[in-house]
């Protein structure tokens with residue numbers, strides 16, 4: 001396939017191994033050696049919380065997916081998602097050697113010369129492809145992160161011209177991984193329904209045959225200003241569910257719970273499962289879409305691979321029957337996403353814009 005070649009693609013400037021946003025040309029980013037430009041500096045520490053990169057490592061629940069037929073594991077799942085909004089999944093059936101292959105594939109892609117990676121560049125204002133944040137505001141604080149975002153499902157939505165040809169088994173491996181992750185998500189969505197006393201397929205039906213899955217390879221090069229710069233700013237995922245394969249060695253992910261940030265330890269054979277905004281809405285707030293962020297590391301680069309699944313974009317999302325009653329009135333109506341802003345539409349008509357999710 002004629003991969004990654006879009007004639008006339010703008011080659012964005014780079015710094016310290018990081019490509020800057022394509023929109024940055026009009027932003028007058030002053031590049032001074034390897035130092036992060038001001039646009040990366042977190043300005044309002046109250047909005048982002050402390051920059052401490054070594055907060056407590058409170059154990060995040062570990063759930064064995066192969067045991068979800070037992071009531072006790074199901075109860076652990078319900079409790080994890082209604083308090084943390086995430087858990088470490090083991091017993092998912094994907095071999096550690098295959099997980100390593102996926103990690104290596106990401107490493108190989110990001111270690112290619114910039115020119116080669118930029119053959120897969122996203123276009124300005126387009127989210128899909130290789131690049132940096134989409135810039136939607138002059139005030140926006142940039143993430144110290146490059147991403148390769150590719151839609152994997154539905155199959156007819158794949159834009160193969162953005163898929164790397166190098167490493168040469170990239171496409172094949174990603175397709176295999178996506179199928180495996182889709183099965184994991186099905187197991188998890190069914191178990192969530194059972195844990196809430198609902199019909200097993202209630203969420204799966206909402207996701208529908210046209211459910212979207214996006215693969216997001218995140219690359220965080222070493223950063224000389226870990227005190228001021230974040231890999232990814234605090235956000236919750238707008239997905240239904242996110243399955244994250246963390247770097248095998250380098251930590252960086254933190255989850256906000258009980259008013260403090262907690263480090264998420266790396267368990268090499270585990271997948272971190274995050275509930276996204278759309279499932280928070282579908283469960284009427286019973287389960288939480290957690291706020292999380294990624295810190296930077298001065299010495300080591302970090303790579304993670306997030307697989308995000310979302311209901312059919314045409315489908316109307318709202319709380320499912322059975323989770324709305326007199327004691328628990330309908331909290332949400334739907335979620336809308338414009339650019340990187342999430343708007344949660346509450347039942348009473350208010351639209352909340354969470355500004356820190358830029």
Ligand SMILES: O=C(O)CCC(=O)C(=O)O
Nearest residue numbers: 216218237253294304306
């Ligand atoms: O890199 C990570 O650990 C988290 C990435 C993340 O939050 C995301 O891609 O939405």
Ligand SMILES: [Fe+2]
Nearest residue numbers: 235236237292
């Ligand atoms: Fe995220």
